[in-house]
Amino acid sequence: MIHGTLMMIGGMILWSLCAPGTTEMFRPLDLRQVKVGGIIGRHIDTTITGNLLVVDIDKDFLRPFQRKTADGGFIGVGMTLDAIVHFAACTGDADVIALKDRVVQGLLNVQEADGYIGMMKPEHRFRSLWDIHEMSYIMQGLIANHRLFGHQASLDAARKTADLIIDRWTAEPDVIGHWDITTYMGVTGLEPALLMLYDATRDDKYRDFCVHFRGLADWEGRIVRGRWGDIEGHAYAYISRCLAQLHLQRMTGDAKLFGNTRQALDFLLKGDGLTVIGACGQHECWHDTQDGAANLGETCATAYLLFLWDQLLRVQGNPLYGDVMERTVHNALFAAHSPDGRRIRYYTPFEGKREYFKDDTYCCPCNFRRIMSRLPGMVYYAADDGLVVNLYTASEAAVTLRDGTNLRIAQETDYPRGENILIRVTPDKPATFALRLRIPKWCDNARITINGEPLPDAITSGIFHEVRREWRADDELTVVLPMRLRLVKGRGVQAGRAAVVYGPQVFTLNRAHNPALAAADLRLVTIKPETLAGPFPATPESGGYMTCTVDAWKTTSWYPHGKPEYTLTLTEFADPDGEMIYFHLPNPEDPALVQDELAIQ
Numbered sequence: 001m002i003h004g005t006l007m008m009i010g011g012m013i014l015w016s017l018c019a020p021g022t023t024e025m026f027r028p029l030d031l032r033q034v035k036v037g038g039i040i041g042r043h044i045d046t047t048i049t050g051n052l053l054v055v056d057i058d059k060d061f062l063r064p065f066q067r068k069t070a071d072g073g074f075i076g077v078g079m080t081l082d083a084i085v086h087f088a089a090c091t092g093d094a095d096v097i098a099l100k101d102r103v104v105q106g107l108l109n110v111q112e113a114d115g116y117i118g119m120m121k122p123e124h125r126f127r128s129l130w131d132i133h134e135m136s137y138i139m140q141g142l143i144a145n146h147r148l149f150g151h152q153a154s155l156d157a158a159r160k161t162a163d164l165i166i167d168r169w170t171a172e173p174d175v176i177g178h179w180d181i182t183t184y185m186g187v188t189g190l191e192p193a194l195l196m197l198y199d200a201t202r203d204d205k206y207r208d209f210c211v212h213f214r215g216l217a218d219w220e221g222r223i224v225r226g227r228w229g230d231i232e233g234h235a236y237a238y239i240s241r242c243l244a245q246l247h248l249q250r251m252t253g254d255a256k257l258f259g260n261t262r263q264a265l266d267f268l269l270k271g272d273g274l275t276v277i278g279a280c281g282q283h284e285c286w287h288d289t290q291d292g293a294a295n296l297g298e299t300c301a302t303a304y305l306l307f308l309w310d311q312l313l314r315v316q317g318n319p320l321y322g323d324v325m326e327r328t329v330h331n332a333l334f335a336a337h338s339p340d341g342r343r344i345r346y347y348t349p350f351e352g353k354r355e356y357f358k359d360d361t362y363c364c365p366c367n368f369r370r371i372m373s374r375l376p377g378m379v380y381y382a383a384d385d386g387l388v389v390n391l392y393t394a395s396e397a398a399v400t401l402r403d404g405t406n407l408r409i410a411q412e413t414d415y416p417r418g419e420n421i422l423i424r425v426t427p428d429k430p431a432t433f434a435l436r437l438r439i440p441k442w443c444d445n446a447r448i449t450i451n452g453e454p455l456p457d458a459i460t461s462g463i464f465h466e467v468r469r470e471w472r473a474d475d476e477l478t479v480v481l482p483m484r485l486r487l488v489k490g491r492g493v494q495a496g497r498a499a500v501v502y503g504p505q506v507f508t509l510n511r512a513h514n515p516a517l518a519a520a521d522l523r524l525v526t527i528k529p530e531t532l533a534g535p536f537p538a539t540p541e542s543g544g545y546m547t548c549t550v551d552a553w554k555t556t557s558w559y560p561h562g563k564p565e566y567t568l569t570l571t572e573f574a575d576p577d578g579e580m581i582y583f584h585l586p587n588p589e590d591p592a593l594v595q596d597e598l599a600i601q
Helices: 038-052 057-067 077-091 094-110 131-149 152-171 190-201 204-213 235-252 255-270 299-316 319-336 363-378
Strands: 006-009 012-015 034-036 380-383 386-389 395-400 406-412 420-427 431-439 447-450 463-471 475-480 485-489 497-502 505-510 525-527 533-536 547-554 566-572 578-580 582-584
Touching (some): 038 363, 077 363, 131 152, 131 190, 152 190, 152 204, 204 235, 235 299, 380 395, 497 547, 525 582
Parallel strands (some): 386 431
Antiparallel strands (some): 006 012, 034 395, 431 463, 447 475, 525 547
16 A cells, blocks of 8 residues: 655654655556546536637737737737647547647747747847746647657747747846746746756756756745735745756755745645635735635646646655545636636635636636646556556546556546446456555545455555556456545634535535525525535536535524524535535534544644
8 A cells, every 4th residue: 555655753744755856656647548538527528619629719829929019918828739739639639639730830830030939029028027938838838749749840949939038038137037026937837848848858958047047956935925025925836836846856856856845735735725625825826814705716826736736646656645636626626617618717716706717818717728638647647566546537548557568447437426436457468466546535434346346455545545466357346435525624714614525525505596595695604514414416406516405594693592594505616606615603613523634734
């Protein structure tokens, strides 16, 4: 069994890398090897058909780069190209591939002789906030197209742009970066792009520019709460730079490069920086009050949290990151777009009305597309001695193990709305290897059977349970992850209140399903915990979401002796009209309350 590398020594929690520097415990599968269905697959499909293939790519994304008349601003064409490339790889869809080729060619057509791919007037290039940021993600998208589709012209174009940025910035070091935000936020994406270029070309200048000129190896970030000064507390930019340091660490083995990531982990998981829906940040910046209103959970930060959990899971093999990943995916991420996929949110609060962003461009819609395109790569991972099942969703994958065994694996499940997962394991010949199954921390009494025979060993929550045996074609493994509704104790400003959670899913209150509360202040609702019931199956009347019910009073009433005044109907957090997840309790220390298992005490 793998218990990860979260260690308790002398009462202190230590974060450490298993083997700093060169290797990953778990390796992602090629996106072309994985097909995803179920709830995750449906959200991916709606993102492609309801958003990606209907946005006006020519007018909104490419035309500004053809005109080159801007003196500022940000489009996000590189972010969206990066998403299109990965969607094309994982779906093989002809329309998506055609779109990819059209966007790539459109960008190659506007690249100038010196390598510039941007939309700025000559006098505003590089000095304008977001110009390097925009080009950095264009490079990432082009490099991905080379890596996944072998398109040499994409790599050549990315190199020309990178060379131009390096030459201009080193020649004019005092000109670039005089903005009202931290420089590393203004050029978010640059160092990851250059390190990707180093991986693709082995040209030392790209790594050296990051290490020596940009000081990546020596960067010591701060977790700054709130939005003030030079906006040093920008969560998404901080995580992006952490990911660049982790990339550099894999090259060098320098353990100090984990320091800023460790600081972020302490803030998110040991502090109160991560909310129960798996989102972080207020108005783009770090916060730890647990306030869930207005500008909570920037979609860029949600995307980058998932990139971070993925990277840490690969390196450390700690199932905690898979637990946080699925909480974020099924709540903050899936609530960030409309049910048909057409509209995307900049923020996804859990208190008050949610709004969709008005445009298809800019960072949050584009980063949403990017992270959705990566989800197929977070379901399964390869290990030296077998395969890892991280996310539970209807899916199938084909992989060649280290010993040469060709393996097909498939899941049948409606998880997380159901607790049963059927896994079919089909090697091309009898083979002995380990299959590791993530058992979430919230799950008690998990059960596993193989070909109808229960496993004799105890199954502990919060681990990757290892099943090592000789596998034969069409072996069937059934995993049961019993779920129950639980009341998760609120922290910070939510003290004395509780959220209703089922497996990884948080429930929310939609006024449309509770007409008696149409004009009520939802913070003035007190629930009767012992009446919590459900969940009940999704129906058209519930908007296609599971529901649960709980009796409640007005907080101003003389509870708990009076008869409850309401029976609340709650729906899954992805319900776009949900407005409240935390409810007041008669007894803030009610024994029915549980701590959030993702908040490390």
